[in-house]
Amino acid sequence: MKGRLYMALKALDIYLYLSRQKDFTTSKKIAVDFGVSTRTIKSYIKKINIKYGKKIIISTNRGYRINPQMPTEDILKEQNNDNIKTSDERRDYIVKKILMMHDKSVDIFDSCEELDISYSTINNDIANLNKIFAPYRVNIIVKNEQILLSGKEKDIRKWVSSWIYNNDKNSFMDIYRFKEYFTKVDMEKLSSLVRAFFVSHNIYINDFGFNFVLLHLAIIIYRKKNNNIINVENNISPGIKMENSFSRTLCVKLENEFDILLDTADKYDIYLLIKSNTIISYPKSIKGLVEAIGRNFINKINSYIKSAEKMYFVDLSNKAFVIPFALHVRNMIFRLKDNKILANPMTSDIKIKSPIIYDIAIYMALCIGKDFKVNITEDETAFLAIHIAGEIERQNKTQDKIDAVIFCPNYLNITSYLQNKLMINFGNQLNFVDVADTMDDLKSLRYDILFTGIKLPKGYCDKIVVEILPYSIENNLGVIQDAINKVWRNRKNELLKKYFDQYFEKELFFSDIDLFSRKEIIHFLCENLQKLKYVEKNFENGIIQREAAANTAFAGIAIPHSIKMDAIKTCVSVVVSKKGIKWGDEIEPVHVVFLLAINKMNISIFRKLYESLISIFSAPVMTEEIKKCDSFNDFKGLLV
Known part of the structure; x- marks a missing residue:
């Protein structure tokens, strides 16, 4: 059994081990066989007996053995925790447990048992967490078999906020999400108190700002309840007196409602929260x-x-x-x-x-x-x-609307009813050019989308047709919006076809070149554009500046471009990579690159072309198709 430290030590392991022994076994012998300390074995056996409410394991001065008089079905039914499997899930569990489930620390062996992992594995997870937390100057340490947070209180609070937001990056953070983290703070009470405070003092704040303030107040209250104090690094700086007064009033309310005592640093933090997320008096001019x-x-x-x-x-x-x-x-x-x-x-x-x-x-x-x-x-x-x-x-709202026609027999004013309903729900997107009572009327009209209350013959119309009963519009709003969106997509596709030869060239198309990083691709394409005299020498700097501001990759494609519209000739360089290109911090590799060079004279039309590229190639099926293009003609055939 030696070397067992590489496996997950569970109560069931100790029980099964002892059930195979014919006599009492000392903690030293068990510890040697499992590769852990005697203290660890004693701790586990104690917790087994406490957990199951009975003396399942007998303890004497001769050692330990299974109690033959006690039923042990409970421990034999113990199951593995199947909900937490990956290292990321384990790390999230560790952080959440430290932050929200315990006042000060978490027992490392309890965590090993719950996660069904070994002591060495959890230590490795903690080491990886500390690498992630390094920029916050916060560490997780293990002391006396307890997992603890180490760092300045101000840094810990910033880290808590960042971790919660990053852990739910794509979720709208609100009171219901915060309840999962702050089990010891009455979030309903806190939310009501803060919202009522802002309303009573005519303080404007949007939903994102409100939830941001709510999160930080919850962190302050939670940490104060655990007696975590910030060493005062700043006094409350002189600010707008009214704001300062407001923050003091809020601090008093929080102290009274949550039975805490805020120190100078806490009050300053709350002052900053109000000042940086609210508008005390909303100007109208x-x-x-x-x-x-x-x-x-x-x-x-x-x-x-x-x-x-x-x-x-x-x-x-x-x-x-x-x-x-x-x-x-x-x-x-x-x-x-x-x-x-x-x-x-x-x-x-x-x-x-x-x-x-x-x-x-x-x-x-x-x-x-x-x-x-x-x-x-x-x-x-x-x-x-x-x-x-x-x-x-x-x-x-009054520009670039889609031309629409209604075709419906005008019976009991159905046509007027249909038009009014469509105007109410889609008036900012549709421009109704006419109403047709007969098919002959319909043939002479120019439009983008047709709404009809009757079924048309198959193939009669080559436009987008929405067949809808006049009195069921409310049940078909999604269908109508999908049809409108399809018209917009078709317009973008037609625009790309129309201007393809103007902006795409054979000399700007590359398939499976031996370059696999963002930096290499950008330099290669910019150097090629410079040789063709399509851009100036410093064009690459503009591309790099834009990439530094925000990554231009998503869904397997990248569209790098300069922050300046300073190209000599407007054009698009294309790279198709079957193996994939590492694009900055993106986990998913990029398989298609469109590098844009834009002259300011072409901005108006090119803005629409840019949106067309996004619209067409954001679909995964299209990305897969373009990956098959080995030549410029293949690429052109795909789009035109």
């Missing part, structure tokens, strides 16, 4: 905005807006955009300077579904980061993109 955040700050925001207009031909100067955007940026800068990062569960979707808008946000983030000396993360950039998307959507 530019004048009010200037009074709230200062003329110099507004001038910076206006300069970013003007630069974005020159770069992307998008006008963001409307007051309805400027006020909330400027306030968000002000809070973001304050938050980042205090190393508090707001996680955004929509980041991946925004990058994939709104690439141009995300690019505008990247451009603004680079400008803001340079001026205010802060590193703006992808999640924070996605929040900027949400503001930009909202303004562009507002502007687009």
Whole structure:
């Protein structure tokens, strides 16, 4: 049995071992056979008897043996924990158990038993966790067979916040998620208290900010209940007196409701939470905005807006955009300077579904980061993109609508009813050009999508047709939206076909070259463009700058491009790799690369082409098809 330390030591192992012994066996003999300490064996046997509420194992000065008088069905039925299998799942379990299930520490042998792993395996998991936590200056240590957190309290709190957000990266973090982590904090009470506080003091905060504040308050309360104290490194700095007063009021409420005593550092942390995530007085005019955040700050925001207009031909100067955007940026800068990062569960979707808008946000983030000396993360950039998307959507409500026709016998005003219902639900996407009563009327009309209340002959119409009963629209909203989305996709595909020869060339297509990293591919393609005199010498620097701001890879494809529209000739370089290319920190390899070189004269049309590439190649089936292309003609045949 020697060397058993490499296996998982469980209560069942000890029971089965003792059941094979004919007489009492000493703890020293058992320890030698299992390859652990006598203290470990004694601890396990004690816990076996406590766990099952009976003396299953007899202990005497001669050693241990199974009690023949006691039934042992319970221990024999013990099953392995099948829910936690991978090293990542084990690490998550260890962290969650340390943070949420115990006040101070976790017994390492209890964890070994619950996870069905060996002492050496759990130590290896802890070592790997410490590598992950190194940037936070937090360590997990094992002392007297107890797993403990080691580090400054301020660092531990930042680490807890980061771990929870990263552990649920793509989930919307709210009170129901927090309940899983903070079992000793009444999250319902905390949420109600904080929301009522903000409402009563007319403090504006969005849902993401509210949940961010809620998380950090829960961490403070949880750690205070366990008597974890921050060594005071900062006094509360002079700030807006009203904000300071608000934070003091909230601190008193938290102390009274949760029976804790907040020290100076805790109160300062809460002050920062309010200042960096809320708007105390929401201005309704530019004048009010200037009074709230200062003329110099507004001038910076206006300069970013003007630069974005020159770069992307998008006008963001409307007051309805400027006020909330400027306030968000002000809070973001304050938050980042205090190393508090707001996680955004929509980041991946925004990058994939709104690439141009995300690019505008990247451009603004680079400008803001340079001026205010802060590193703006992808999640924070996605929040900027949400503001930009909202303004562009507002502007687009009357532009680029899909032309629609209704074909339905006009019986009992059914046609009018159908049109009104469609306008109510899809009026911002559809432009109704006409209503047809007969098939002859229909033949003479130009449209993108046809809504009809009767079944048309097969092959009668080559447009998108939605057959729908007039009085069942509410039950078919998803079907209608899918049809509208299909029209948009078709438009993008047609656009790509129309301009293919203008932007794609044989000299810019490469299949299975012997380069397997992002850096090598970008350098190779930029060098080729420079030889063709399509770009200037410093073009590669713009590509690298954009990649540093946010990875351009997703779903097996990458679309690197410069932050500047400074190419001599607008074009697309293409690399197809069957083996795959390592693209930054992406786990999934990239198999298709579209490197864009854009001249500012072509921005308007090229923006739509860029979205077309995203739309077409984000589908896994399309990526698989392009991987089969060995030549430029194969590639062209696939798209055109």
